[in-house]
Amino acid sequence: MTAECPMCKKVFNVDVIEVHASDCGLRSDDILNWISGQVEETNTFSICVSRTDLFTRGMQQWQRQKKTSPKCRLRVTFFGEAGIDTGALSKEFLKEMLAEIERKLFVCSADKKGKNPLYCLNSLDQNYFRSAGEIMAASLAQGGPPPAFMREWCFRYLCSGDSDSIQVSATDVTDRELSLLIETISSATDDELGEHTDEILNCGYTGRVSVEKKDHIIRAVILQSTMRVVPVLDQLRKGLLLYDLLKIMNLYPELCLPLFVPGDDDKVDAAFILEKCHPDFSEKGSLKYSKEINIMNLFQDFLQELEDQGMF
Structure with missing residues (x-):
């Protein structure tokens, strides 16, 4: 079996294409250029939305547009504002929607090294994360900002879809209550641990609650915090299928990493x-x-x- 490299268009055996991908000589800009080339220019994906409650209304309008695919060129109209979208309004919409997606659907941590998806069954039920993935892909393809606000483990899972490969630590826990529980467990005595038995068991830990088992207990809390958002990430992956972006992420994870994960914050403030x-x-x-x-x-x-x- 063979596969074509989507960047250089050469054909390789499937056993070696990943090796080739790591030495293809491409850059993140080449990834963006390739994705941009997948935009269908023959039709437009039209969104008419109000700036009031942009997140909810934007999501609803995005999902209700059935006439064309979001793979088509985006055209945006804001209620009550004159003007024809020649590209500026769509970029403004993508920028503001990504900011709202980050604020509404992701949770930050103290180290500012990216955010985890919010564990919200209501948003999952309304397919908000799938739409968020499509908007992220559209932003990358049509000149908007990259969604560079995720934690690295989330990005790695989006690339592979393999939960067995997830590597997480206590710093990846962004849920406030579970973070406090980890801190409490780390410094607790046997008696103090006993006071938190119900919370520990609710995280899926089934062993003996004692100081000797602290590492196992903390690991259970970490996995509870991260693994419960895997269905959310799965829905997000469906949205990233747009423009074959998920395929590119799987082939070129290191090149796509800066597009999804924040770098070192060296801003002087x-x-x-x-x-x-x-x-x-x-x-x-x-x-x-x-x-x-x-x-x-x-x-x-x-x-x-x-x-x-x-x-x-």
Whole structure:
């Protein structure tokens, strides 16, 4: 059996095409160019939507459009606004919808290394995640921003669809309650663990609840937090079938990674500057120490004021 590389169009044996893919010499821009070439220009996928409650109305209009495929060129009209979409309105719609998808359907963590899908059966039932996947694909194909806000393990699963290959740790838990439970378990004694037996058992752990089993208990909580959103990711994968994007992600995961997973945040802002400050304070409790703390507080307020004014 053979398969054609969708980028260089050469034909390879299926046993070696993955090896070829890792050495094809392509870049993320080439991926975007190829996806853009899959847009059907003969018809348009028309969306007429209000900016009020854009997420819900945008999702509904996206799903109700039955005349053409979302693979066609997107054309957007906003209620109450004049103008013909020559590309700018559709890009604006994709940008705002992706921001709403990130805010409504994903949950962030403290380390700012990407977000997990929100465990929401209502959104799953309404096929919001499938539509979200289609909008992500359309954004990549039609000049919108990339959905670079997911955690890496989510991206890896989207590429392969193989839950056995998922590698997660405590830092990948974005559910607030489960994060607090992990912190509690990490420092708990036997008696303290006993107070959380019901919560632990609800996470699917079936062993003995004791300090000696902490690692196994924490692992169960981690898996409860991440594996329960696998059906959500499966629905998202269906949306990413648009433009054969899922096929490209499977063949070229490293090239597609920056399109879905945020990189290192090296933006200079108030938090960045304060993080780099390492003041050498006087003895705690002394008059000098109090003055130095006040100076740092004023400095923090000054930096925050600059940031609020858009100076960074």
